[in-house]
Amino acid sequence: MKFHRLGRTSFKQTKRKRGYTTKYTYTPDWHHQSQIAAKKEYKALKILYPKGVAVPKPIKQNHHILVISMIEGAELYHYPELPNPQAVLNEILANTRKAYRDAHIIHADLSPYNIILQPNHHILIIDWPQYVTIKHPNAQQLLKRDLQNVLRYFQRKHKLKTKLKKALTYIENDTIEQDER
Helix, strand or coil, rough: CCCCCCCCCHHHHHHHHHHHHHCCCCCCCHHHHHHHHHHHHHHHHHHHHCCCCCCCCCCEEHHHHHHECCCCCCEHHHCCCCCCHHHHHHHHHHHHHHHHHHCCCCCCCCCCCEECCCCCCCCCCCCCCCCCCCCCCCCCHHHHHHHHHHHHHHHHHHHCCCCCHHHHHHHHHHCCHHHHH
16 A cells, blocks of 8 residues: 655645646645545556556555555665666666557656566556656656656666667657667
8 A cells, every 4th residue: 555645845845846736726735635646646557557567556546545566676776786777777668668658648757766676677667646648748858857867877876878869769759669779
């Protein structure tokens, strides 16, 4: 179970940082914002999971609680070394592509903190309440930021150099194969 609980510190920033609160004429309290976040994440998982994107299986959502399949592993940043960092990066990019092209969704907060490396060395992408559709006015900017976060991490920690332009082309277009990155 995942409990959405926007604390006091993040609560002060949510109206500015999270688009899902802007439709209200008032600032919803932390509990209502937590419910909104849980509903939004559940909606994203219900769209992504059937499309084969590596996300936890959504089971149920009620109030500010999200019930998902069991997650084994830890966030990517917890692993100072990976047996095959290129394979992990390829899997992240392939899932980002699947979310973009098949589900028409951009994570909008993708980083090593939101990618779980499972014991089998496959990934799960978690924490979707800030997602946007590809029709969002800032979609391209958010996709670019997501990719920059991931590519910078792999360059800094694992010395993998992947150009942002090649990664963007792979995510967005039919014509570029993943191996051409």
